[in-house]
Amino acid sequence: MLRVVLGLACALVLAVLAAHPALRRIERRLGLTVLLSTGVPFLALGVVFRLPSVGVLTDDVVADLRPALEFGLGWLGFVVGMQFDVRELDTLPEKSGAVVLVESVIPLAFTAGACALALFGLESEWSLRDALVLGACAAPASPLAAVALARSSGSHVASIVARVTVLNDVAGVAVLGLVCAFFRPTDELSAWKLPHVAWLFVTLGMGVTLGILTYVLVRSAKGLAEEVASLLGAVALSAGMAGYLAISPLVACAVAGALLTNLPHERMHELRASILQLERPLYLIFLLVAGALWDPTAWQGWVLVPVFVLSRVGAKLLGAAVAVRVGPPELPDATTLGIALSPQSPVAIAVIVSFSTLYGGGNARGIAWMTTAVIGGAVLTELGVQAVARLRGGLRFETGALPS
Amino acid sequence: MIRAAFLLAMVVMLVAAARSFLPQESSLVGSGATLAFGFVLLAALQSGTLFSGLRMPRLTGYLVCGFIAGPSITNLVDLKLVNGVAIGLIALSAGGELSFRRIRGRLLAILATGGGALIAAVVVVSVAVLAASPLLGFMGEMSWEQRAVVALTMGVVFSALSPTVTLALISETGAAGPISEMSLGIVVVGDLVIVVAFAAVNALASSTFGHEDAGGMTALLWHLFGSIGGGVLFALVLFVYLKLVNLRVPLFVFGMCFLCAEAGTRLNLDPLLVCLTAGLFLENLTDIQGDKLVHEIQPAAMPTFAVFFAVAGAGLHWDVFKLVAPAAVGLALVRAAALYAGGRLGMAASRVPPAERRWLHFALYSQSGVAIGLAVLLKDRFAGWGEPASACLLGGVMVNEMVGPLLFKTALARSGEAGRRAAQAVAH
Numbered sequence: 001m002l003r004v005v006l007g008l009a010c011a012l013v014l015a016v017l018a019a020h021p022a023l024r025r026i027e028r029r030l031g032l033t034v035l036l037s038t039g040v041p042f043l044a045l046g047v048v049f050r051l052p053s054v055g056v057l058t059d060d061v062v063a064d065l066r067p068a069l070e071f072g073l074g075w076l077g078f079v080v081g082m083q084f085d086v087r088e089l090d091t092l093p094e095k096s097g098a099v100v101l102v103e104s105v106i107p108l109a110f111t112a113g114a115c116a117l118a119l120f121g122l123e124s125e126w127s128l129r130d131a132l133v134l135g136a137c138a139a140p141a142s143p144l145a146a147v148a149l150a151r152s153s154g155s156h157v158a159s160i161v162a163r164v165t166v167l168n169d170v171a172g173v174a175v176l177g178l179v180c181a182f183f184r185p186t187d188e189l190s191a192w193k194l195p196h197v198a199w200l201f202v203t204l205g206m207g208v209t210l211g212i213l214t215y216v217l218v219r220s221a222k223g224l225a226e227e228v229a230s231l232l233g234a235v236a237l238s239a240g241m242a243g244y245l246a247i248s249p250l251v252a253c254a255v256a257g258a259l260l261t262n263l264p265h266e267r268m269h270e271l272r273a274s275i276l277q278l279e280r281p282l283y284l285i286f287l288l289v290a291g292a293l294w295d296p297t298a299w300q301g302w303v304l305v306p307v308f309v310l311s312r313v314g315a316k317l318l319g320a321a322v323a324v325r326v327g328p329p330e331l332p333d334a335t336t337l338g339i340a341l342s343p344q345s346p347v348a349i350a351v352i353v354s355f356s357t358l359y360g361g362g363n364a365r366g367i368a369w370m371t372t373a374v375i376g377g378a379v380l381t382e383l384g385v386q387a388v389a390r391l392r393g394g395l396r397f398e399t400g401a402l403p404s
Numbered sequence: 405m406i407r408a409a410f411l412l413a414m415v416v417m418l419v420a421a422a423r424s425f426l427p428q429e430s431s432l433v434g435s436g437a438t439l440a441f442g443f444v445l446l447a448a449l450q451s452g453t454l455f456s457g458l459r460m461p462r463l464t465g466y467l468v469c470g471f472i473a474g475p476s477i478t479n480l481v482d483l484k485l486v487n488g489v490a491i492g493l494i495a496l497s498a499g500g501e502l503s504f505r506r507i508r509g510r511l512l513a514i515l516a517t518g519g520g521a522l523i524a525a526v527v528v529v530s531v532a533v534l535a536a537s538p539l540l541g542f543m544g545e546m547s548w549e550q551r552a553v554v555a556l557t558m559g560v561v562f563s564a565l566s567p568t569v570t571l572a573l574i575s576e577t578g579a580a581g582p583i584s585e586m587s588l589g590i591v592v593v594g595d596l597v598i599v600v601a602f603a604a605v606n607a608l609a610s611s612t613f614g615h616e617d618a619g620g621m622t623a624l625l626w627h628l629f630g631s632i633g634g635g636v637l638f639a640l641v642l643f644v645y646l647k648l649v650n651l652r653v654p655l656f657v658f659g660m661c662f663l664c665a666e667a668g669t670r671l672n673l674d675p676l677l678v679c680l681t682a683g684l685f686l687e688n689l690t691d692i693q694g695d696k697l698v699h700e701i702q703p704a705a706m707p708t709f710a711v712f713f714a715v716a717g718a719g720l721h722w723d724v725f726k727l728v729a730p731a732a733v734g735l736a737l738v739r740a741a742a743l744y745a746g747g748r749l750g751m752a753a754s755r756v757p758p759a760e761r762r763w764l765h766f767a768l769y770s771q772s773g774v775a776i777g778l779a780v781l782l783k784d785r786f787a788g789w790g791e792p793a794s795a796c797l798l799g800g801v802m803v804n805e806m807v808g809p810l811l812f813k814t815a816l817a818r819s820g821e822a823g824r825r826a827a828q829a830v831a832h
Contacts, residue, residue: 229445244426
């Protein structure tokens with residue numbers, strides 16, 4: 001037990017230190033992103049902690065950490081939702097909606113289709129649910145796209161692309177919400193017998209109610225300490241309630257966060273900053289647990305990786321080609337835009353982890369392959385895109401402040 | 405207040421609606437714990453606001469909220485984590501607030517008042533228990549020697565004070581001044597003495613009742629000096645972190661307190677002593693100002709305190725209290741009278757100014773974590789008499805836990821120290 005405590009404490013200290021500005025400066029100098037510089041080591045740490053000979057993240061510990069994992073998913077849901085500020089979206093130039101649409105729908109459809117075929121080939125039975133979730137993981141694009149384009153194409157383009165990536169994240173989470181409503185996890189015990197579409201309303205209604213509750217709580221808080229306490233409570237309640245009803249905490253909290261950010265509050269920027277402040281350490285701890293839940297030993301998962309990466313990147317490039325035709329004239333050329341939007345968003349990993357915690361009991365083997373595809377795909381895509389971008393010149397992916 | 409009542413009702417209704425999803429008899433795991441944690445935190449915060457509106461301590465609101473929500477929540481929230489971190493944060497804050505430079509002139513008064521109160525409480529409560537032993541069923545068949553040992557053990561446990569409540573109330577009321585500083589000093593030193601005294605009476609009771617006392621004196625010395633050493637190590641880590649990194653301090657301190665609580669318990673160290681030493685070391689031996697650190701960790705401390713006290717309230721079982729109510733109330737009254745008399749004697753001997761004497765003793769009546777922890781230890785260690793003795797003690801703690809904070813908050817307000825911290829900050 002002492003080993004478990006020390007291991008987890010070390011991980012927490014590392015997660016806090018990994019968010020240090022000095023490390024960010026090194027990342028920038030080396031042209032690395034958070035996924036490669038600290039994300040992969042934390043994933044690997046999770047896998048190592050899981051090994052029986054190390055015995056830190058044992059089955060019991062992982063089960064004990066489930067509430068913390070749900071809390072982390074809820075927090076990331078709030079992060080995603082709070083970026084969905086309608087007032088900011090209103091400032092986008094005309095036809096930007098088309099860019100969002102093609103950059104979400106084309107990768108989603110292509111990846112879902114290609115992965116469905118691959119899953120069929122691997123296991124002769126495939127499910128629409130699994131294909132859709134892999135599609136949902138393909139839609140989100142890393143916010144680094146905007147940083148990469150800021151130098152070559154200017155801050156205006158970067159600002160448009162930043163909003164596009166936010167909406168790509170939202171699209172991925174929305175598809176997960178649909179999957180959770182229409183492909184319910186087994187709930188024979190449940191006292192509620194509702195049609196699938198009703199679950200969609202439950203998800204939305206719960207998100208809206210919790211968003212209002214969070215809003216009233218943070219508005220009535222006196223001082224930072226009470227605000228943080230209220231926020232923690234609201235996230236825990238939202239994530240717990242969603243998990244309890246077998247709805248993804250990521251989805252319910254994203255709805256709550258989106259509502260919260262669009263309601264008037266004079267200290268909304270500080271509130272957003274409070275939420276974002278914990279994003280990186282939480283994300284790293286989250287990757288640690290994801291690493292422990294991940295079974296990278298099945299070869300089928302690694303077969304799925306190239307299918308996922310090629311279909312997703314191909315679809316992003318195709319989407320960029322369409323976007324340049326139908327979108328605002330300020331956009332850069334299709335290849336540059338496509339490459340910039342190719343790296344995966346951390347939200348994709350959150351989506352697959354949320355999915356695996358909800359549906360892990362059933363087709364667990366298939367879900368393990370999907371997890372390998374998404375996590376392995378994120379690393380492979382980033383390495384590939386970094387290499388191509390350096391060879392082509394013009395784009396430089398590095399951690400930095402996003403244009404406002 | 406209306407807003408707090410509305411929010412409390414909303415939280416309760418939402419959780420009730422969610423609970424209807426699964427049949428009542430089904431067990432709640434995983435998400436149930438996250439849901440319960442969110443519920444406890446939000447409900448406690450709103451109850452605190454409601455009680456604050458009624459001019460009562462927020463802390464009483466947290467306790468009452470937990471008490472009403474009942475034992476059903478105690479099985480859902482990971483209490484060990486919350487309790488361990490809360491005790492660590494409270495001890496670190498108490499140490500960080502205790503500047504020897506500031507209290508140098510009052511050290512004698514602190515020792516005399518605390519010493520007088522504790523000696524009186526241990527003696528009077530022990531004698532009272534011994535005198536009442538023919539009426540207490542669980543002591544009926546014991547020899548007088550055994551009764552005396554049990555009475556002394558109960559006297560020591562029931563004399564425990566409460567740094568957690570004292571610090572939480574000083575923080576809540578924004579109090580500053582001689583009464584606040586002396587109160588904190590008395591309860592911190594007093595609880596240290598009680599922890600050591602408990603180890604001694606525990607050894608005595610073990611030998612009297614033929615139990616094996618693993619480790620004996622060596623274990624006690626390791627417990628004390630190991631904890632102090634661990635505290636110095638913790639302080640050094642924190643010092644280096646604050647000097648070199650100084651980012652996300654509440655999160656880092658939270659994690660370190662978790663480590664102290666979990667690893668410390670397994671290494672037979674006292675997390676309270678470890679964190680207290682760390683706070684004292686930082687405040688008194690480094691250039692880091694403890695009160696600034698306390699202010700910085702406030703965002704992490706508030707939710708932890710709310711859950712900690714709500715969970716403590718949920719641990720107070722009405723069913724048990726009903727059975728031991730007369731004994732518990734009697735014990736609480738005897739303890740209060742002894743603390744008052746001993747404390748006043750100590751204050752008179754050390755020439756505490758009359759204006760301070762009037763209010764200082766109100767800091768002594770509250771009880772919480774340490775008393776509960778020691779009472780539970782009794783139950784676990786001594787089969788037979790441990791359980792009924794623990795029930796009597798916990799009943800008394802329940803009375804002190806509900807009444808003590810109310811009295812101390814009133815004393816801080818009446819003495820004029822409440823709110824003085826903000827005024828001092830403005831003046832600076």
